[in-house]
Amino acid sequence: MRYAYALTTALLLSGAATALTLNQPAGAQTAQNEPGAIQATAPRPGAPMSFADMVARLQPAVVNISTTQRVKVDNVNPFAGTPFEQFGPQGGPTTQRAESLGSGFIISADGYVVTNNHVISAGGQKGVVVESITITLPDRREFKAKLIGNDTLSDLAVLKIEGQTNLPFVKFGDSTATRVGDWVVAIGNPFGLGGSVTAGIVSAVHRAAGQFDRFIQTDASINRGNSGGPMFDLNGNVIGINSQILSPTGGNVGIGFAIPAEQAQPIIEQLKKGASIKRGYIGVGIQPLTADIADAWGVPKGQGEIIADVRPGEAAEKAGIQRGDVVIKIGDKDVTPDQTLSNLTSSLTPGTRVPFVVIRDNKQLTLNVTLGTRPPEDQLRQLDPTDENSGPGDGGGDSMAAASLGLQVRTLTPDIAPQIGVDPATKGVVVTGIAPNSDAASKIQRLDVILSVNRQPVTSAAGIAAAVAEAKRLGRGSVTLDILRRGARQYVPVEVPR
16 A cells, blocks of 8 residues: 655656447436536436536645655765775764645635645654645645644644635535445646546445545546545535555556545544544454354354453453453444444544443343543554564474364463463463464464463363364354464464364
8 A cells, every 4th residue: 555645756648548438328417516516518328428617616626735844864874884984974864855745625715725644744754844835726826834733543634824715615525425336536736747637436435444444445547646635526526535546566556545525524623623633442452253253153244343352441341341252333333344343433532432232152242331532553553463473482292283273282381481471370272383284374373372262261282172072063164262472362263174
């Protein structure tokens, strides 16, 4: 995933002609922004209509955003450590100047401008300080802009052109009504070329591209420099903010992403007031409910997420949520791949009391959770589970295969625990060997500590064998191991050989 963002300007020239045929009935309804504002003519049968009238009306509100920056650059002496070291650059870092380009759009006559945070914050690069922000309108007028507010997690920023009262502006539309296959138009400044217009269709909605991001995906051409520009529906309303591209080359390959208006608008309103964005937080680690785990636990597939960890003193623990709970509903909204637990909780206001519906031991419970406030991102990153490869361990064990799972394990004792960095009070078994042809080979690592199987605590290979036998009796194709790896816990499904 790459931000549609550029520190340099490139000029690309290409030409192509294509014919597009649509199976569309004659006299189809046309689109317009305000009644009488945009006059569009119905297309002839089988041909797309022109976007010219709509673009002429909307383009004046789409702006170019440029920044000047101070960049600290380390001096590297190529002769360091040689007799010629004195001839190389000396001293500490030097400061250089740089520029960046992006897009934005005006949302009020008095000069509020929306763009991406990475456009005006140098993409979060270390050692970069943004000195000034300049906004250029399509009629070539230039204004210095003031940063009113920005939010890293949503990648949104609000700027203000001071002293203006009659600027062209556009308004947001209803992105919830957007459907796959709808026409969309993107306007921006790719590669610093000035106002450029591209059109395409919505390729997908609710496209996940991160823990919280749920984008509108489009095949309308979006390139570096388009970041922060608007995506319009055929009524001329802003339904998205062009934000990212997926590209192996850095150029457009027909996969672009826009932040939906429904997600952006509440944040923008807060940023306009100069307020920081507060998000709900319950203090849990989450992992998807895969088909394997759902089968192993005997819970319905396709809905819910697993609580993999509960952090002490946070909202979830206070409400009685436990590791292994499957959260299927928050308030009146289902937890689904398109509407995740993280999405739902972060969209709620801290202090809100919300019912969580969970499945625990095949029973459905409702727990009322009072949401806390999401900590800063750098603090949360310190809580993320690690995924480092385990080092070599003792090859001995008390049972090979652990009831056909292909695992060699040893009971975890207070003597062994400190050697692998585990609390001596921990109960479980430590993995000392893995059969290379087993399903566990790609999922389990040596020195992983297995705490339970299908939520039944185990302290020996015999305990694993009993859990596997019970899974076979119930006709389940896998079991779920609760493992501790480098201080982080997670559930791992492993197939049960027939």
